[in-house]
Structure formats: structure tokens, C-alpha cells
Amino acid sequence: MSQQMPEQAERKNFYEAIGGAPAIAAMVEQFYQRVLADPELKDFFTGVPMDRLRKMQCEFFSAALGGPELYKGRVIAHAHQRLPIERKHFQRFVDHLFETLAGFSLSEQDRYEIIARINLYAEDVIGVGADFGD
Numbered sequence: 001m002s003q004q005m006p007e008q009a010e011r012k013n014f015y016e017a018i019g020g021a022p023a024i025a026a027m028v029e030q031f032y033q034r035v036l037a038d039p040e041l042k043d044f045f046t047g048v049p050m051d052r053l054r055k056m057q058c059e060f061f062s063a064a065l066g067g068p069e070l071y072k073g074r075v076i077a078h079a080h081q082r083l084p085i086e087r088k089h090f091q092r093f094v095d096h097l098f099e100t101l102a103g104f105s106l107s108e109q110d111r112y113e114i115i116a117r118i119n120l121y122a123e124d125v126i127g128v129g130a131d132f133g134d
């Protein structure tokens with residue numbers, strides 16, 4: 001095989017691509033500025049200690065993007081189980097993440113791949129405490 005795809009052949013380490021721990025911290029900071037400025041989302045965070053949440057999110061994103069930090073927070077489903085988060089809230093949250101990532105050294109494809117990873121948690125976050133339908 002003469003053709004190789006060095007970056008695509010293995011699961012890409014986005015943690016390195018984005019610029020490691022300092023970039024993750026800056027990204028999380030900018031991300032929550034957006035989330036807390038969103039009238040559809042900000043009320044979810046009333047009374048939440050944001051310093052702890054930012055720290056937890058730094059750990060979470062580092063781990064999710066292939067970095068060395070361990071996520072030491074609660075299981076994602078447990079952390080959100082009392083919150084009435086609907087799909088539309090989740091979508092806005094992810095849209096803010098996508099927009100925030102645009103300010104970092106990632107291609108558009110990288111950003112879509114990161115969003116795809118984060119979307120894996122949708123069912124853990126949405127509706128656990130909101131929708132007892134059927």
C-alpha cells in the first residue's frame with residue numbers, strides 16, 4: 001500500500017489538535033459564556049457553582065477528546081437526571097459548542113467529528129427527568 005492516511009487511519013487525538021490543556025480550558029470558558037448568554041439555556045444553571053462545573057467540563061472534554069486527564073465527575077446521566085432538558089436544549093448546547101470550536105485550530109471536519117462524539121451522550125442528558133411520555 002503506497003497510500004496512507006496518517007491522520008484518518010486511527011482515532012484522531014483532538015486533544016492534541018486543539019492545543020492541549022490550555023486550549024481546552026479556554027474553550028470551556030468561551031463555551032459557557034455562550035451558554036449562559038442564551039435565554040433558552042441560562043436558567044438551567046441558576047445556583048450551579050460554575051467554577052466546579054467548568055473544572056468538570058475541562059476534565060470531561062479532555063477525556064472525551066483523547067487527552068490524559070481523567071474525568072472525576074458524576075456519571076453524565078446522573079448529573080442531568082433532575083433537569084428537564086429537552087432535545088431542543090441539547091441541540092442549542094451542541095450548536096454553541098460547534099461555534100466555540102470554530103475559534104480553535106481545528107478543521108470543519110474535526111469539529112463535526114467532535115460533535116459526533118459529544119452527541120453520543122444525548123440520551124444520557126435529554127429527558128431523563130423531563131419526559132415520562134408514553
Ligand code: HEM
Binds near residue numbers: 044048060073076090
Ligand atoms: C453532551 C452534552 C453534555 C455534556 C457532556 C455535559 C456534561 C456535564 C458535566 C461533566 C457536568 C458536571 C457533572 C458533575 O458535577 O459531576 C454537567 C453538569 C451540568 N450540566 Fe451538563 N452536559 C451536557 C449537556 C447539558 C445540557 C444540554 C444542559 C442544559 C441545557 C446541561 C446542564 C447542566 C447543569 C445545570 C449541570 C449542573 C448540575 C448540578 O450541579 O446539579 N448539560 N454536565
